Amino acid sequence: MVRLPLTFEEVERGQRLGALLRRARGERSMLDIALDARVSPETLRKIETGRVATPAFPTIAAIADVLGLSLDVVWAEINQPERGVELTSSDHKPSERLAS
Structure with missing residues (x-):
């Protein structure tokens, strides 16, 4: 099976x-995160x-779960580069709010 090269958008999404x-x-x-996931x-x-x-998808779902990220937040972050996830400084877990 031949894998096609990634598009520029796919590469950017992976970086985000x-x-x-x-x-x-x-x-x-x-x-610790990898083992828990x-x-x-x-x-x-390699993903980071x-x-x-x-x-x-199951890999991302497992990592997101361990990190306390909802898949909605992950989807929004990787598909809308102008928006970001706000992290709390006390526990390094993302809030459910997206930064404007």
Whole structure:
């Protein structure tokens, strides 16, 4: 099976996803988050750095769950680059409010 190259939009969306996950993870260990989500630390690292721009939905759902992110917030963040997720400083968990 031949995989087509990613489009510019897919690459950008993957970068926004990685940035969102890094912000949501905050100071928590990548290893702890990966293990709690039952994904390999290498997979999480590749997603966070944008090297895997189109990860499988179950992978993102599991990571988002561990980070306390709703899939609605993830979807909004990766598809609307002008909007962002606000994180609380006390626990590094995202609020459900999107920044204007």
